[in-house]
Amino acid sequence: MVYANRTSVRPARSCFTLGPVDFEVVSDELYAAKREDFTVLRDERAKQARPDRALVDRLAVLRKPTVSAWLVNQVSRNNPEEIDQLAELGDALRLAHQRLAGQDLRDLSRRRHELIEMLSKRAQWLARKAGYAFSDTTGRQIADTFEAAVSDEQALEAVRAARLSATLTPGSPEQWLTAAILPAKPVPRKETKAPPKAPPKPRPRQEPGRERLKAVLDQESIAREQKEREEEERRKAAREQARREAEAAAKAQDEAEQALAGLERRVAEAADDIAEFRARLAEATEAERALRAEVVDARKAVTAAKRAAKAAAKRATDTE
Numbered sequence: 001m002v003y004a005n006r007t008s009v010r011p012a013r014s015c016f017t018l019g020p021v022d023f024e025v026v027s028d029e030l031y032a033a034k035r036e037d038f039t040v041l042r043d044e045r046a047k048q049a050r051p052d053r054a055l056v057d058r059l060a061v062l063r064k065p066t067v068s069a070w071l072v073n074q075v076s077r078n079n080p081e082e083i084d085q086l087a088e089l090g091d092a093l094r095l096a097h098q099r100l101a102g103q104d105l106r107d108l109s110r111r112r113h114e115l116i117e118m119l120s121k122r123a124q125w126l127a128r129k130a131g132y133a134f135s136d137t138t139g140r141q142i143a144d145t146f147e148a149a150v151s152d153e154q155a156l157e158a159v160r161a162a163r164l165s166a167t168l169t170p171g172s173p174e175q176w177l178t179a180a181i182l183p184a185k186p187v188p189r190k191e192t193k194a195p196p197k198a199p200p201k202p203r204p205r206q207e208p209g210r211e212r213l214k215a216v217l218d219q220e221s222i223a224r225e226q227k228e229r230e231e232e233e234r235r236k237a238a239r240e241q242a243r244r245e246a247e248a249a250a251k252a253q254d255e256a257e258q259a260l261a262g263l264e265r266r267v268a269e270a271a272d273d274i275a276e277f278r279a280r281l282a283e284a285t286e287a288e289r290a291l292r293a294e295v296v297d298a299r300k301a302v303t304a305a306k307r308a309a310k311a312a313a314k315r316a317t318d319t320e
Contacts, residue, residue: 021049089150123142136266146159
């Protein structure tokens, strides 16, 4: 994960002239500018900052973004509301995992897939507008970066800052569970304190029957406590089993969703290729029709020329 730290998102600045050099302003300017202009603009800003050696060194470590990172930065700058929705989805998913709310998890996972797909399509549109190729690898890197923003708050802030020089990698599905799903702590039972006892008075010696009754009651109390402990152990084991099953289900669901997203991206790219091939075919067909019309005209011209030549030869023979 490679990105420059920042505290707030500032509007993009694309001008190539600047007064006193400010690191935050220049960083925004560099990562908002065209990718092809990054190195030249960074070097120019470093020259302006030369009196401040520390600032020059900070600017020098800023790296030109990859195509995927540049596209994520531009999508983030142009669509801050959708990035906020990624943050809300992350919070909601963590809460749903904590509550083991299966239906909520399914609904939120579907919403996460739809939102990331929408942001990826916007990145694809920007790539076409900027003249960049949008390969399967580029699409996966962009989708993974937005996925990381949902699952990790630090990644979210990096995406929101829009200063990525490289794309991010999402964490494993267990990341949700280790942070959110924990067995509920048993609520301690309130012990009722007996009222203060008066100083013991000498009692007459108990009869044997009463002593036997006290022993039976003590045994029953011990048995009840043992039964309560066993019940608590069974509940604890059931909670642990439910947690493991939820982990396995969430992992399987995430893997299935990632596979589905990859297939859907490939289908969309195939559809784009087909549309492009059809457009080329239409152009070639039209060109063929025009050429055929020219061939017909050329044949007519040849036939007319032959007739004219034959008539001229006949006239020449007749005049001899």
